[in-house]
Amino acid sequence: MNSNHRPKRIVTTQNEQGRSTVLFQDHGAAPKILTKAGGLILTELWETTASPALNTGQADDARVVQKIEPEAAGSLFRLIEYPPDAIRLPSMDAQAHFDSMGVDTRGDLTKKHPGMHKTNTIDYAVIVRGEIYAVLDDQEVLMKQGDCIVQRGTHHAWSNKSNSPCLIAFVLLPAVPLSR
Helix, strand or coil, X not given: CCHHHCCCEEEEEECCCCCEEEEEEECCCCCEEECCECCEXXXXXXXXXXXXXXXXXCCCXXXXXXXXXXXXXXXXXXXXXXXXXXXXXXXECHHHHHHHXXXXXXXXXXXXCCCCECCCEEEEEEEEECEEEEECCCCEEEEECCCEEEECCCCEEEECCCCCCEEEEEEEEECCCCCC
């Protein structure tokens, strides 16, 4: 991800006088290139491990260890930049990627796209820049800048058929697994 195009992260806190102030103003955790996922660029912005979340402390809670799903009562806020499929798919080792991120894809019913997977989460996603297809078992939906999706634990993948990277902001929350 080009550092000139990385969105700024601002994290607030409350000072000793009870007044709101900025705790961090940066770009989040250092971007990680996920080579097994075909060059996805992952930037962790924040993680909570409990619900309700604790708004105290001064630590930077951007996740260091990458997993797709949040802790059982937590949440994840992250950015992922998807290279075009023409670049990403030839170098992708989907099974190794999902294994390294703690997701079992062997039981998936369809492999319409090599990135197909299913998680025990509800994901809120917004296209920040570019365009991408949300690939589902029965259809593909083109999403462009500003479009949003509520991905409810179903089989899905992301397919960037354009010639430019696509940046997506995600919030992931744990969810009860779907029965199939």
